[in-house]
Amino acid sequence: MKFNELGLSQPVLQALDLKGYDTPTPIQEQAIPPVLEGRDLLGIAQTGTGKTAAFMLPSIDRLRASDNRIPFKSCRMLVLAPTRELATQIAQSAKDYGALAGLKVQVIVGGTSVNKDRNKLHRGTDILIATPGRLLDLIDQKAFNLSGVEVLVLDEADQMLDLGFIHALRTINKLVPPERQTLFFSATMPKQIKELVSGYCNNPVTVTVTPAATTAERIDQYLFMVQQDEKQALLELILSGRHDTPGELERVLIFTRTKHGADRVVKKLSQAGISANAIHGNKSQPQRQRALDEFRRGKTHILVATDVAARGIDIPGVSHVINYELPNVPEQYVHRIGRTARAGKDGIAIAFCAEDERAYLKDIQRNTDAELDRLALPENFRAVVEGVGPTKPPPKGQTRVSRKRVQPRPAGAGKPRSDGPSEGSRKPKQKHQSRKGRPGNSGGGRPGGGNRRGGSGRRKGGGRPGGGGPRAAQG
Ligand code: AMP
Numbered sequence: 006m007k008f009n010e011l012g013l014s015q016p017v018l019q020a021l022d023l024k025g026y027d028t029p030t031p032i033q034e035q036a037i038p039p040v041l042e043g044r045d046l047l048g049i050a051q052t053g054t055g056k057t058a059a060f061m062l063p064s065i066d067r068l069r070a071s072d073n074r075i076p077f078k079s080c081r082m083l084v085l086a087p088t089r090e091l092a093t094q095i096a097q098s099a100k101d102y103g104a105l106a107g108l109k110v111q112v113i114v115g116g117t118s119v120n121k122d123r124n125k126l127h128r129g130t131d132i133l134i135a136t137p138g139r140l141l142d143l144i145d146q147k148a149f150n151l152s153g154v155e156v157l158v159l160d161e162a163d164q165m166l167d168l169g170f171i172h173a174l175r176t177i178n179k180l181v182p183p184e185r186q187t188l189f190f191s192a193t194m195p196k197q198i199k200e201l202v203s204g205y206c207n208n209p210v211t212v213t214v215t216p217a218a219t220t221a222e223r224i225d226q227y228l229f230m231v232q233q234d235e236k237q238a239l240l241e242l243i244l245s246g247r248h249d250t251p252g253e254l255e256r257v258l259i260f261t262r263t264k265h266g267a268d269r270v271v272k273k274l275s276q277a278g279i280s281a282n283a284i285h286g287n288k289s290q291p292q293r294q295r296a297l298d299e300f301r302r303g304k305t306h307i308l309v310a311t312d313v314a315a316r317g318i319d320i321p322g323v324s325h326v327i328n329y330e331l332p333n334v335p336e337q338y339v340h341r342i343g344r345t346a347r348a349g350k351d352g353i354a355i356a357f358c359a360e361d362e363r364a365y366l367k368d369i370q371r372n373t374d375a376e377l378d379r380l381a382l383p384e385n386f387r388a389v390v391e392g393v394g395p396t397k398p399p400p401k402g403q404t405r406v407s408r409k410r411v412q413p414r415p416a417g418a419g420k421p422r423s424d425g426p427s428e429g430s431r432k433p434k435q436k437h438q439s440r441k442g443r444p445g446n447s448g449g450g451r452p453g454g455g456n457r458r459g460g461s462g463r464r465k466g467g468g469r470p471g472g473g474g475p476r477a478a479q480g
Contacts, residue, residue, distance in 0.1 A: 006028065006029060006034050007027055007028060007029075008021050008026065008027060008028070008029055008033075011029060011033075011034070011037045011038060011041075012037070012038060012041050013037065013041075013062055013063070013066055014066045014069065014106075016069075016105035016106045017062050017065055017066055017102065017103075017105075017106065019105050020101065020102050020103065020104045020105050020106075021058075021062070021102070023101075023104070024101060024102075026058075029055070029058075030054060030055030030058075030059075030214075031054070031214050032048060032050050032054045032055055032056050032059045032212055032214045033055050033058055033059045033062070035059075035212040035214075036048060036056075036059040036060070036063070036188075036210075036212050037059060037062060037063045038063075039210040040059075040060065040063035040064065040067075040186075040188060041063040041066060041067065043067070043186055044186075044208075044209070044210050045186060045187045045188070045189070045206040045207050045208065045209035045210070046060070046187075046188045046189065046206075046209050046210050046211075046212065047189050047191075047202055047206060047209040047210070047211045047212070048060070048188070048189070048190040048191075048211075048212050048213075048214075049190075049191060049192070049193075049194060049211070049212070049213040049214070050190060050192065050212070050213070050214045051161075051192040051340070051343065052091075052161070052319060052343070053319075053343050054214050056160075056190055057094075057095055057098045057160075058098065058102060059212075060084075060158050060160075060188045060190070061095075061098055061099055061102050061103070062102055064082055064132075064156045064158070064188070065099075065102060065103045065106050065108060065132075066106075067155070067156065067186070068081055068082060068106075068108060068131055068132070068155065068156070069106050069108070071155060073153075073155065075109065075128065075129040075130060075131055075153075076129045076152065076153025077127075077128065077129050078126060078127060078128075078129055078148065078149050078150055079129050079149065079150050079151060079152055079153030079154070080111075080126075080129060080130045080131065080132065080133035080151075080153060080154060081130075081131050081132070081153055081154065081155050081156070082131065082132045082133070082154070082155065082156040082157075082158070083133050083135065083140075083151065083154050083156070083157050083158070083181070084099075084132070084133070084134040084135070084158040084160060085135060085136070085137055085140070085157075085158065085159050085160065085165065085174075085177070086134060086135070086136060086160045086161060086165075087136065087160075087161045087164040087165045087167075087168050087170070087316065088136065088164075088168075088313065088314070088316050089114035089115060089116060089136060089290055089293065089294075090284075090293065090294075090297060090314065090315075090316075090318045091160070091161065091316065091318065092112055092113075092114050092134045092135060092136050093112055093114065093134075093294065094318065094319055095112075095134045095160065096110055096111075096112035096134045099132050099134065103132070108131040108132055109130045109131045109132070110130065110131065110132045110133075110134070111125055111126060111130040111132070111133050111134070112133070112134045112135070113125075113126070113133065113134075113135045113136070113139045113140065113143065114135070114136045114139055114290065115136055115138050115139045115290070116289060116290030116293075117290050117291075119139070119142060119143070119146075122139065122143060122148075123143060123146065123148040123149075126143065126148065126149050127148075129153065137165060137170045137173035137174060137177065138170070138173060140173075140177070141173055141176060141177070144180065150180070151177065151180040151181045151182075152182060154181045154182060154185050155182075155185055155186065156185060156186045156187075156188065157181050157185050157186070157187045157188070157205070158187075158188045158189075158190070159174070159187070159188075159189045159190060159191075159201075159205065160190050161190060161191065161192070161316075162174075162189060162190060162191040162198055162201060163191045163192055163193045163194075163195065163198055164192075164316060166195075166197055166198065166201075168313070171197065171201075174201060175201075175204075178201075178204055178205055187205045187206050187207070187209070189201075189202055189205055189206055189209065193336075223346040223351045223352065224342050224345060224346045224351070224352045224353065224354050225251060225252070225351070225352075225353050225354070225378070226342065226353075226354045226355075226356070226375055226376065226377045226378065227250070227251060227353070227354065227355045227356070227377060227378050227379070227380050228355070228356045228358060228366070228377035228378065228379045228380065229355065229356070229357050229358065229379075229380055229382060230358055230379065230382075231357050231358070231359060231382060232359055232360065233359040233360075233361070234390070235382075235386065235387075235390045236329060236330075236357050236359070237270065237273050238386075238389055238390040239357065239382065239383075239386070240259070240270070240274070240327065240329060240357075241273075241274065241277045241279065242383055242389065243327075243355075244257065244274070244279050244307065245277070245279065247383070248382075248383045250353075250355060250380065251353055251380075252324055252325060252353040253324060254306070254324055254325055255306065255322060255324040255325075256300065256303070256306055256307075256308075256320065256322050256323045256324055256325075257306060257307045257308070257323070257324065257325045257326075257327060258300075258308050258310060258315065258320075258323050258325070258326050258327070258344050258345070259281075259307065259308070259309045259310070259326075259327045259329050260309075260310060260311070260312065260315070260326065260327070260328050260329060260330070260332070260341050261309060261310075261311060261329050261330050262311070262312075262330045262332065262333070263311065264285040264286060264287045264311055266311075266329070266330060267283040267284075267285050267309045267310065267311055268283055268285075270283075270309045270329060271283045271309050274307070274309075279307065280305060280307070281305065281307035281308065281309055282296035282299060282300065282305050282307070282308055282309070283296065283308070283309045283310070284296045284297060284308065284309075284310045284311075284314040284315065285310065285311040285313075285314045286311065286313060286314060288314075293314060296308060297318065297320070300320060301320050303322075309329075312332060312337050312340065312341065315341070315344060316340060318344065320344070323344050323345045323352065324345065324352065324353060325345060325352070325353045325354070325355060326341055326342050326344055326345045326352065326353075326354045326355070327354075327355045327356075327357070328341060328342075328354065328355070328356040328357060329357055330357070330362070331356055331357075331358055331362045331365040331366060331369065332365065332369075333365055335365075335368045335369045335371075335372035335373055336372070336373075338356075338369045338373060338375065339373050341354075342354035355380075356369075356377060
């Protein structure tokens with residue numbers, strides 16, 4: 006199936022051509038035709054499946070076809086997203102996909118100047134992407150209204166509920182015109198979401214894709230059993246290339262559970278001469294955006310994030326996700342590692358598990374079918390942690406990231422520390438071959454290059470972005 010078989014207009018097809026997409030992902034294949042017909046849609050899918058294009062492409066065509074004027078202080082299409090980063094990302098996609106359609110796109114998120122938002126929305130817009138809180142602020146101030154909405158999209162509805170937006174969503178439902186089209190996306194369907202769906206949607210077409218499996222199957226997952234107070238040293242050894250781990254570190258996203266934890270990691274990395282940025286809820290929106298942009302552009306190679314701040318972000322080329330602390334909710338592990346292996350690429354996830362996180366690890370393994378290959382700690386590791394070992398910190402500014410290709414050291418190789426628990430431990434697999442030539446970019450076009458495939462730590466099944474068995478049903 007090609008995009009040009011789905012009934013999309015020439016300007017949209019040309020924009021897709023410019024982006025280099027020719028084959029729709031399963032959710033796009035299933036969702037685009039009914040959305041073009043004006044049907045409501047319930048998409049059970051996460052980011053990584055191509056769902057942004059699934060709702061944006063047909064909506065752009067419908068907006069073009071209806072050709073209504075931009076309403077004063079209102080919008081024709083409203084997309085609600087849980088986080089600032091996701092909203093900004095969707096806005097960028099809307100601009101890319103609608104580049105030749107001549108539609109005006111605006112984005113409003115919390116943490117930025119409300120006055121600027123008021124001014125930019127005064128004359129209305131075709132497409133507005135908003136976080137619910139900021140949208141309601143402007144509505145309360147009579148600076149904006151929803152009377153012009155023809156298409157309403159709720160993206161990551163379950164995440165919006167997690168972030169406490171249930172009342173906002175109920176309020177917004179009362180303010181949008183009843184005859185609009187609604188496209189509702191959620192990765193999970195708890196009871197509250199079902200209630201919201203029945204309030205928002207009218208006889209929706211339901212499309213389900215199973216991204217967790219399809220993402221995970223392209224990710225090699227590894228595990229270090231390590232004491233809490235050794236984690237920072239281990240991280241520094243990995244990032245500085247002093248301990249071999251699988252794959253070539255190009256862009257590394259590190260997860261901590263708390264904001265303070267993220268700051269602490271960044272500070273200690275900086276003391277070790279390794280430059281990194283943090284994104285979390287205590288950072289201002291411009292700081293968060295700057296950190297993301299620098300990471301996206303490759304100016305910084307290491308980003309330390311909390312779950313909420315990194316939720317749904319799509320940065321191509323994240324080679325490694327390091328779970329510095331394991332999440333206490335197994336689904337969060339899937340969200341985290343899904344930040345690598347984007348758009349059909351492969352990725353590597355490395356978990357640091359301390360003694361008091363074993364229960365989280367068990368939960369993750371039980372609930373996600375994740376198989377984590379255990380890696381050995383460096384030789385003399387304890388001595389290094391205590392600062393008396395032979396390993397010196399890297400020269401300032403010299404990190405391994407994007408510079409060096411390494412071989413993994415599987416558990417059992419060399420002289421690993423013999424203490425520590427054995428969860429997740431399995432037979433070593435020699436699958437990460439060194440590449441010849443200059444480090445950093447000789448992998449034949451694939452981030453990280455080399456051979457990352459081979460079965461470790463991934464689920465079984467096929468592998469295109471968003472692949473994995475779409476199921477379409479009339480609901
Ligand atoms: P999303 O689930 O919307 O966040 O999309 C995940 C990633 O897949 C984004 O980087 C998209 O640009 C990319 N993508 C979406 N649709 C396609 C497609 N049909 N072919 C290739 N990449 C795509």
